[in-house]
Amino acid sequence: MSSEQKILSTDGIPLEESLKQAEEKNKVKAFLLVTPLLLFLIITYIIPIADMFSRSIDDKMVTNMLPKTYKAMEQWDGKELPPEEVFEAFYLDYKILVENKTAGKLQTQLNYEKNGFKSVLKKLARKQKKFEEGNYKEQIMKVHKRWRNVDYWRAIKRRAPAYTYSKYLKGVDMYSNEEGKIVQVSEDRRIHRILWSRTLEVAFFVTLFCFLMAYPIAHLLATLPMKYSNLLMICVLLPFWTSLLVRTASWMILLQQQGLVNDFFVWIGLVADDNRPEMMYNKTGTYVAMTQILLPFMVLPLYSVMKTISPSLMRAGKSLGATPGVAFFKIYFPLTIPGIGAGCLLVFILAIGYYITPALVGGASGTLISNQIAYHMKSTLDWSFASAMGLMLLTGVLVIYWIYNKLVGVDNIKLG
Amino acid sequence: MALPKYTEPHYRIWHYFYLFVCGCVFFFLIAPLFVIFPLSFNAEEFLVFTDGMKRLDPDAFSTRWYEDMVYGTKNPWGLAAKNSFIIAIFATIGSIILGTLAALGLSSRHMPYKGLIMAILISPMIVPLIISGVAIFFFMAKAGLAATHLGIILAHIILGTPFVVITVTATLSGFDHSITRAASSLGSNPFNTFMKITLPLILPGVISGGLFAFVTSFDEVVVVLFLAGLDNTTIPVQMWTGLREQLSPTILAVATCLIVLSILILLTAELLRRRSERLRGINR
Numbered sequence: 001m002s003s004e005q006k007i008l009s010t011d012g013i014p015l016e017e018s019l020k021q022a023e024e025k026n027k028v029k030a031f032l033l034v035t036p037l038l039l040f041l042i043i044t045y046i047i048p049i050a051d052m053f054s055r056s057i058d059d060k061m062v063t064n065m066l067p068k069t070y071k072a073m074e075q076w077d078g079k080e081l082p083p084e085e086v087f088e089a090f091y092l093d094y095k096i097l098v099e100n101k102t103a104g105k106l107q108t109q110l111n112y113e114k115n116g117f118k119s120v121l122k123k124l125a126r127k128q129k130k131f132e133e134g135n136y137k138e139q140i141m142k143v144h145k146r147w148r149n150v151d152y153w154r155a156i157k158r159r160a161p162a163y164t165y166s167k168y169l170k171g172v173d174m175y176s177n178e179e180g181k182i183v184q185v186s187e188d189r190r191i192h193r194i195l196w197s198r199t200l201e202v203a204f205f206v207t208l209f210c211f212l213m214a215y216p217i218a219h220l221l222a223t224l225p226m227k228y229s230n231l232l233m234i235c236v237l238l239p240f241w242t243s244l245l246v247r248t249a250s251w252m253i254l255l256q257q258q259g260l261v262n263d264f265f266v267w268i269g270l271v272a273d274d275n276r277p278e279m280m281y282n283k284t285g286t287y288v289a290m291t292q293i294l295l296p297f298m299v300l301p302l303y304s305v306m307k308t309i310s311p312s313l314m315r316a317g318k319s320l321g322a323t324p325g326v327a328f329f330k331i332y333f334p335l336t337i338p339g340i341g342a343g344c345l346l347v348f349i350l351a352i353g354y355y356i357t358p359a360l361v362g363g364a365s366g367t368l369i370s371n372q373i374a375y376h377m378k379s380t381l382d383w384s385f386a387s388a389m390g391l392m393l394l395t396g397v398l399v400i401y402w403i404y405n406k407l408v409g410v411d412n413i414k415l416g
Numbered sequence: 417m418a419l420p421k422y423t424e425p426h427y428r429i430w431h432y433f434y435l436f437v438c439g440c441v442f443f444f445l446i447a448p449l450f451v452i453f454p455l456s457f458n459a460e461e462f463l464v465f466t467d468g469m470k471r472l473d474p475d476a477f478s479t480r481w482y483e484d485m486v487y488g489t490k491n492p493w494g495l496a497a498k499n500s501f502i503i504a505i506f507a508t509i510g511s512i513i514l515g516t517l518a519a520l521g522l523s524s525r526h527m528p529y530k531g532l533i534m535a536i537l538i539s540p541m542i543v544p545l546i547i548s549g550v551a552i553f554f555f556m557a558k559a560g561l562a563a564t565h566l567g568i569i570l571a572h573i574i575l576g577t578p579f580v581v582i583t584v585t586a587t588l589s590g591f592d593h594s595i596t597r598a599a600s601s602l603g604s605n606p607f608n609t610f611m612k613i614t615l616p617l618i619l620p621g622v623i624s625g626g627l628f629a630f631v632t633s634f635d636e637v638v639v640v641l642f643l644a645g646l647d648n649t650t651i652p653v654q655m656w657t658g659l660r661e662q663l664s665p666t667i668l669a670v671a672t673c674l675i676v677l678s679i680l681i682l683l684t685a686e687l688l689r690r691r692s693e694r695l696r697g698i699n700r
Contacts, residue, residue, distance in 0.1 A: 026526040033521030034533060037514040037577060041536060045574050048551040049543070055554070213441045220438045234682065235446040241678040241685070242449060243635045245655040246671040250448040252663060253455060258464045260451065295445060324427060353544020355638050360659050370546040377550060377642065390547040397544060 056388035059164035062109050066093045070160050082153050087137040098125045114155035120144050167388035199368040203351035209291045210347045214298035222306035240296035248357050251289040255280040281363025289357050294350055298343035305339030345404045349397055369393060449675055456481055456668035463663055481669040492654050500650040504633040507572035511629035515580025516622055523588040541578040545638045553642040563645030571639045576629030587621025620692035627685050
């Protein structure tokens, strides 16, 4: 349109501008509607998750306990024993800690860094009351001969930085040793790696079992006439709406040694009555219960995709000479892939962060990484470690989500 | 699903095998729920079917566990049920208000950064619960809301809103915006338009989102375990403690009540779904 012929709205403003203003207004309106929830979530949820990161790398505890020591240590190169100033600063810092009765924390923390540090420090706490002023280097070294060992001083120095990634290393059973190299913990203490791989394994197999069981019934539900399929749908929806704990409780009853499942196995002669297998408090229990609990999350997306597939497509394939098997794999199955993707993603992500069911029916060999996180949150109170592991888990979930989004597209997720 | 007469025998066999597999899966899904029901009427304290129960002997059944649930001394269930309902109702109201507003904004075609904002709004559904629990606990502890009803309600609003956002946006996707414009051009103010035109049409979506939010809150354990003090214990927390310590038949009585509740919710949700399908059919 040429500039002379600008269309004007009733109030004399060019229509284009007037429209732009209106659009701008609508934009602000739409944004204002979203703002309350957005702000609420950012404050109560997104920022706290980000805060978990700063918590997980925070290592100020030791730094704050020994302020003078670390200041004096700045000049020390760590090759030989530190100079008198460091000894003096350490003596002064430690004295305050002993007086405030917080020396125990330091002892524990430094013992992580160097084994045997605790007893050395305890002895110092007892003896240093009689210290005379001046020449602290001699006096401290007299208390215990290990103070002459430069390794102990290096251990203190290693804790100087206020930030650490050691919690993340611990999460994969590694630590940085006395020389500052990253090494694995001894083989019998590698518990976290077992938990990670078990979590992945359980999530993978639960997803697989769910898929194998959900596909046929979703197909049946989608192809049956409405009046039957609505009735059968209740079998899927009732567990879906039922409390997770109720369903876990029912599995605890079924799987116990005198439970119905074992009764059935005895009855058909699979196992002897006096040799009933333990099906709960191990991985079997976790698998069975989680599969049943997560199955509706696989059925529903599959069903909603399958319902949109016209049966005439399969008929056309068959009439063109395909056997039912070929028609299924060439026509029907590819069309259901969005549903498979959505179901598998949903189940896998739910399974990977599962907590309640493994904790109740999993026993020692069936617990997952989330149980470990909860354990550190509630029992050991090592919140920075719990945060670190939580973030590692979250990163995994986000990566899966991202891959899924690239492959299938997130828009396919549907609820019921 | 009758097979045509000309079906070859091996397909016939395959078909019956397929039906059998489906039957097994349906049984696997639904049967565990029905174990709880008879056992909650057990006269004995054991969680197995006694010989008397197998013979259907009336003496083997009793309602003592239900009496224990309601009247039992030092029983936590009354308080827990009260807390659960209070928390779930307020969390549902909060989720519905915040979620519906946000969904209205999101479904406007003028909304900037739609993808990013949607990702943030539904993130509580994607992030594993245990991580949400940890993060929310840190926030509530800092805000001084740990071990308060308000803290748990806010936490459940966080977890419940994604469902409302998703269901309402889905309902709005088939929404004809020209009718709200028609209302405006006839002189209705935006609030009136919303109450008289938009809300009645999206109501099924709002209610089913609200149902999701209610169930999420009512059934939520992980976050409450982190947040709850002694005064804010809920039914799921009590069940969790009970299941960890000792599986008593009283828990099964509670579980039966919960199953009845979920049947009611299921019926409501089904009715809503059908209604909304009908309405959408008219729109098209």
